Amino acid sequence: MGTLDVARVVLALEEHDVAEEVMHFLDRSGRARVVAMAGDDRQLAEAVRQLEPDAVVAQPGLVRPGALNGSALIAIETRETVGALRAAIAAGARGFFVWPAERELLVGATAAAATASEPGAKRAFVVAVWGPRGGSGATFVATHLAAAFARGKRECVLVDADPSYADVTAALGAFPEGEGPAPRTIADLAPLEEELDAARLDEVLWTHPDGFRVLLAPEAPMAGIVGPRLLRRAIDEAARSADVVLTHLPRTIDEGMRVCVEPADRVLLVLSLDVLSFRAGRRALEQMPEAALDIVVNRAARAEVTPSDVVRVFGREPIAVLPSDARVTRAQDHGRLVPARSRLGRAFDRLASRLVEEDQG
Ligand SMILES: Nc1ncnc2c1ncn2[C@@H]1O[C@H](COP(=O)(O)OP(=O)(O)OP(=O)(O)O)[C@@H](O)[C@H]1O
Numbered sequence: 001m002g003t004l005d006v007a008r009v010v011l012a013l014e015e016h017d018v019a020e021e022v023m024h025f026l027d028r029s030g031r032a033r034v035v036a037m038a039g040d041d042r043q044l045a046e047a048v049r050q051l052e053p054d055a056v057v058a059q060p061g062l063v064r065p066g067a068l069n070g071s072a073l074i075a076i077e078t079r080e081t082v083g084a085l086r087a088a089i090a091a092g093a094r095g096f097f098v099w100p101a102e103r104e105l106l107v108g109a110t111a112a113a114a115t116a117s118e119p120g121a122k123r124a125f126v127v128a129v130w131g132p133r134g135g136s137g138a139t140f141v142a143t144h145l146a147a148a149f150a151r152g153k154r155e156c157v158l159v160d161a162d163p164s165y166a167d168v169t170a171a172l173g174a175f176p177e178g179e180g181p182a183p184r185t186i187a188d189l190a191p192l193e194e195e196l197d198a199a200r201l202d203e204v205l206w207t208h209p210d211g212f213r214v215l216l217a218p219e220a221p222m223a224g225i226v227g228p229r230l231l232r233r234a235i236d237e238a239a240r241s242a243d244v245v246l247t248h249l250p251r252t253i254d255e256g257m258r259v260c261v262e263p264a265d266r267v268l269l270v271l272s273l274d275v276l277s278f279r280a281g282r283r284a285l286e287q288m289p290e291a292a293l294d295i296v297v298n299r300a301a302r303a304e305v306t307p308s309d310v311v312r313v314f315g316r317e318p319i320a321v322l323p324s325d326a327r328v329t330r331a332q333d334h335g336r337l338v339p340a341r342s343r344l345g346r347a348f349d350r351l352a353s354r355l356v357e358e359d360q361g
Pocket residue numbers: 131133134135136137138139140141167251298299300322323324325326327328329330332
């Protein structure tokens with residue numbers, strides 16, 4: 001990992017013991033380095049002025065107006081209170097994290113501050129695909145959208161961020177060829193977590209015949225070694241070289257899932273037209289009010305619930321309505337994608353273009 005990746009941080013917390021813990025954790029992550037500690041608002045303003053850090057990790061109450069001097073603020077507290085949240089928003093914080101519960105997220109947000117300020121660093125368009133209701137088609141959408149981006153001449157990396165089930169492997173037929181070795185997976189990166197760079201990531205990506213690359217999830221016995229930090233490192237690294245990074249999220253809202261949502265420019269909420277899917281979507285929104293969500297209606301057919309209900313319930317038009325097609329399950333069961341020249345294939349081409357337009361506009 002080049003030194004450019006490491007965020008220079010000024011840390012400001014009133015409680016010395018907590019400050020020490022946070023400092024050690026950030027330093028050990030290899031992705032951030034604490035260059036100064038401040039115990040009050042005056043010390044903080046002074047340290048920022050002198051050191052011009054990438055990020056200020058601070059209790060929002062310690063940040064005086066104007067004290068940030070262009071550095072990114074990452075708010076931290078040991079308890080989540082309405083007052084602290086308000087202060088964080090007022091101070092313009094990029095994120096608010098509870099210590100120690102959300103420490104991996106804290107590292108991710110802090111490291112991202114360095115990447116953002118690094119001149120010339122490419123940052124891919126990052127799209128997360130999420131099906132809060134099981135079976136709504138998250139795996140189907142993620143895999144077909146990756147192919148649509150590839151058709152649109154965009155270099156796309158699909159990351160299977162659901163190590164427990166690794167459905168992308170089956171949906172794409174990413175199995176060994178003949179007697180050949182099994183494709184490599186994100187688990188192969190675990191020992192290199194701290195030194196992960198473009199070349200190491202490149203070595204483990206599996207290339208789909210349609211021209212996109214995939215960071216596969218491992219076999220079941222290895223699923224446990226794919227933690228939130230590794231997932232986040234892989235996404236960030238992929239975003240440095242690709243045009244588009246697509247993440248295939250697990251259904252559960254846990255830390256591993258949240259670290260993948262955080263860097264996403266858009267989150268596609270895949271819903272089918274039924275009451276439980278809508279209910280899951282509502283619950284998802286309530287738990288992630290900060291995410292930039294677009295709704296994709298999948299398996300649309302004649303039903304009691306219609307796409308216009310999306311507008312009524314979610315207050316926004318779906319970004320895509322994908323028809324139900326009996327060929328989908330057959331294709332998926334054989335590790336194949338539905339042909340590009342089909343109604344569904346074209347619907348994915350339109351979705352990919354719309355997303356790119358949103359990104360550019
Ligand atoms: N547009 C569609 N038309 C017909 N069948 C579909 C469509 N989309 C998905 N399916 C089928 O529905 C099932 C669920 O799809 P998929 O596995 O993509 O959903 P998921 O949200 O990833 O599910 P899980 O919660 O199990 O991960 C599969 O059998 C798939 O082939």
